[in-house]
Each structure stands twice: as C-alpha cells, then as structure tokens.
Amino acid sequence: TSNTGATASSSYMTISGIASAIKGGMVDAGFGDTLLDIMGFDSCLMANLAVYSMFKTVAHNFLASEENEPAHGWDYQGITPRTDGVTSTAAQYGGAMITQYMSTGSPGTSAPLTLSLIDMAAYATFEAKFRELAYALKHAAQLPNQDLINDWSNARADTSNWQGVW
Numbered sequence: 001t002s003n004t005g006a007t008a009s010s011s012y013m014t015i016s017g018i019a020s021a022i023k024g025g026m027v028d029a030g031f032g033d034t035l036l037d038i039m040g041f042d043s044c045l046m047a048n049l050a051v052y053s054m055f056k057t058v059a060h061n062f063l064a065s066e067e068n069e070p071a072h073g074w075d076y077q078g079i080t081p082r083t084d085g086v087t088s089t090a091a092q093y094g095g096a097m098i099t100q101y102m103s104t105g106s107p108g109t110s111a112p113l114t115l116s117l118i119d120m121a122a123y124a125t126f127e128a129k130f131r132e133l134a135y136a137l138k139h140a141a142q143l144p145n146q147d148l149i150n151d152w153s154n155a156r157a158d159t160s161n162w163q164g165v166w
Contacts, residue, residue: 015050015051015054016054018054019054019055019057019058022036022039022058023057023058035057035058035059035060035120036058036059036060037059037060037061037090037093038059038060038061038062038063038090038093038094038117039055039058039059039061039062039063040062040063040064040094040097041063041064041065043064044065045065045066046064046065046066047062047064047065047066047114047115047116047118048066049127049130051064052118052120052123052127053127055120056120056123056124056127059120060090060119060120060121061090061091061094061117061118061119061120062117062118062120062123063094063097063098063115063116063117063118064115064116064118065113065114065115065116066114066116091117091119094117095117097115097117098115098116098117101113101115102115
C-alpha cells in the first residue's frame with residue numbers, strides 16, 4: 001500500500017510514511033541507524049500510542065500534544081538552547097520547549113494546553129507491559145464475571161475524558 005494519498009483537492013502522508021521517510025533520509029544523509037535526539041510534531045493529537053509506536057525507531061525523545069493545539073502552535077523564536085556555554089541535553093531542550101509553549105497560552109480561550117516529551121526507550125518498556133495488560137484484559141473479558149464488568153464500568157466512569165475545545 002502507498003504511504004501517500006491524493007485527491008483532486010488534497011494530499012497527505014500517513015504516520016508510517018513520515019517515519020519511513022525520516023529514517024530513509026537519515027540513511028541517505030549518511031547517518032545510518034542514528035536516532036534523532038528529539039522528534040516533535042507541532043500539530044494536534046499526536047501524543048498517542050499509535051504515533052509513538054511508529055517513531056520509537058526514529059528518535060530518542062518524542063515531543064507532542066495529546067490535545068488540540070492553538071493555531072499559533074509552538075513559539076519557535078522563544079525556544080533557544082542554553083547560553084551558558086554548556087550544550088543542552090535533549091531532555092533540557094525539550095523541557096525548555098514545553099515551558100515556552102505553556103507560557104504562550106491560548107489567547108482568547110480557556111482551552112487546555114498539553115505538551116509532553118516522551119523518552120522513547122522508556123516507552124518501549126511501557127509498550128511491552130501495556131500489551132501484556134491488554135492481552136490479560138481481553139481474556140478476562142471473555143469470562144462470565146459480573147464483578148469484573150462492574151469494576152471496568154466504574155473505572156471508565158471515573159476516567160477523565162479529554163475532548164478538543166476548538
């Protein structure tokens with residue numbers, strides 16, 4: 001299947017297509033299997049498991065929002081590396097990006113801002129444990145157990161539901 005799509009009025013790339021293009025570009029540029037220090041998406045709804053799984057072999061850290069982002073996006077002019085003569089680590093630089101983004105707010109709205117920096121090595125461990133949990137829950141759901149169904153229903157009712165406000 002193709003990683004791109006096109007109609008008469010639009011075109012797009014899939015997440016896997018973007019990840020593949022970046023990996024291919026790194027190889028073509030002579031970097032081989034080197035991972036980027038930070039991969040970030042200045043776009044809405046990109047901090048999720050489906051996206052993380054595509055980029056775990058692209059970058060050491062992934063910066064994205066799990067919520068809708070305001071139209072102004074990230075303040076690239078306000079993001080600067082440390083100036084004390086010491087090179088910033090990826091975590092420090094990502095943290096500065098988050099701090100700057102959160103300080104810009106979302107003018108004219110009370111919309112929540114979210115931006116996270118995920119350590120993709122730690123994500124790999126999380127992903128394995130999450131798959132184990134999903135497998136166990138899938139099999140538990142096949143058992144006739146009303147208490148378990150009630151517990152799941154209560155847990156869902158107590159879970160925050162994040163929805164975009166734009």
